[in-house]
Amino acid sequence: MTTTCPFSWTEDLPPRIKENEYDAVVLSMKKVNRFGLTTVESQWRLLIPDSREKIQLSGYCNLGPTKQAKIHPQSKLASWQRAVAAFTRGNPKHVTLKSFREYWFRVRVRTVTRNAQGPLHDSDQYSVVDDILSVGGKLSDLSADGLLTLPMTQGESSTPTLSYPSCIPGLGPLRKDALTRCERCDELTAFSYGGHARCLLHARERADEEGQG
Numbered sequence: 001m002t003t004t005c006p007f008s009w010t011e012d013l014p015p016r017i018k019e020n021e022y023d024a025v026v027l028s029m030k031k032v033n034r035f036g037l038t039t040v041e042s043q044w045r046l047l048i049p050d051s052r053e054k055i056q057l058s059g060y061c062n063l064g065p066t067k068q069a070k071i072h073p074q075s076k077l078a079s080w081q082r083a084v085a086a087f088t089r090g091n092p093k094h095v096t097l098k099s100f101r102e103y104w105f106r107v108r109v110r111t112v113t114r115n116a117q118g119p120l121h122d123s124d125q126y127s128v129v130d131d132i133l134s135v136g137g138k139l140s141d142l143s144a145d146g147l148l149t150l151p152m153t154q155g156e157s158s159t160p161t162l163s164y165p166s167c168i169p170g171l172g173p174l175r176k177d178a179l180t181r182c183e184r185c186d187e188l189t190a191f192s193y194g195g196h197a198r199c200l201l202h203a204r205e206r207a208d209e210e211g212q213g
């Protein structure tokens with residue numbers, strides 16, 4: 001038995017999930033200059049409604065050498081802009097990095113198996129959002145029902161067993177709001193109790209606590 005790695009990276013490693021299509025939202029997207037290259041780095045959050053895990057992945061669009069970096073029509077970023085423009089019937093050139101945060105997308109997730117130095121050891125491989133396949137819709141239009149009935153990624157269960165308690169003692173009755181984030185965990189949700197936004201998990205958890213107490 002050999003110990004080639006004297007330090008533990010495990011906690012910092014980006015997650016690795018099954019290569020597949022997922023629904024996802026953009027948390028951030030920014031231009032980064034590194035090693036003389038300009039890259040647009042994006043952070044994504046997968047929308048897996050009944051999952052306790054919050055899976056966050058990165059995505060990368062290369063724009064080429066920093067000195068002449070611009071968005072070429074053949075680039076991945078240009079195709080992402082066209083996807084949004086096709087949805088809004090707008091001009092792709094007017095699609096800013098910031099505007100990607102306004103939509104949810106169907107994306108393809110890929111496992112990174114090598115870097116510039118060569119193949120990655122199995123335990124170092126990680127998932128990235130490889131490409132936008134389509135725009136799912138505008139986040140502001142996404143009702144709670146819409147969010148909860150997003151296509152399930154594995155198709156095992158077409159009727160997710162999602163049910164929010166109708167009232168949480170101590171907080172208040174269930175209310176449907178605009179899409180916001182759970183105050184306990186940042187999960188996207190459109191439900192609140194007495195002004196407290198709760199995801200399904202934290203609504204149930206709180207209701208269970210109260211029920212036992």
Ligand SMILES: [Zn+2]
Pocket residue numbers: 182183184185186187198199200201202203
């Ligand atoms: Zn939560």
